[in-house]
Amino acid sequence: DTEVTQTPKHLVMGMTNKKSLKCEQHMGHRAMYWYKQKAKKPPELMFVYSYEKLSINESVPSRFSPECPNSSLLNLHLHALQPEDSALYLCASSVRQAGWNEQFFGPGTRLTVL
């Protein structure tokens, strides 16, 4: 299995809702990443987990809360989002958290905040 899966594919939520995005990989990778991508822009790094521990938080607002319950799973919990948070949310994984490691990306969750 050489892919990263993400669910749901699309999500529409109101500003008062609580929802979660899920990412899964079974490649034995020990680094996992969350990115946010706006239309026609490059991905922006949000969080990095290494060996299930939060390694990097790129000063992301607390309405985004990541969780890594095990080495294969990465969640992003969403609460009280703003319309400007609407974007494509990409998950990625790599063998280790190191610069030479290729990052494998999932297809993304397209989030719309009303």
Place this chain on the structure above:
Amino acid sequence: AQSVTQLDSQVPVFEEAPVELRCNYSSSVSVYLFWYVQYPNQGLQLLLKYLSGSTLVESINGFEAEFNKSQTSFHLRKPSVHISDTAEYFCAVSGHSSNTGKLIFGQGTTLQVKP
């Protein structure tokens, strides 16, 4: 710190014509270099990478890129493009010494292949 500049935001080209997508980077340390492709409504896929060794790297679908240290460039080329190559292309760098795994992306180049 590193930065990446993709000099063209859009590159229109006819099918079977050659194409070059330009990428320049700035860094005070040695870097690893990557090209990722993003097809419409999909995630990113690695196209090719330069880690060390031969400065010319090739992908399985006919793309190649050459690392030029003196010009700090990593341009992507294909001698003959297909309609299916229409996509967004991102150049990215990662610093040798940081060990954070952080990728610094360029702004992207939209390749539009016309019949």
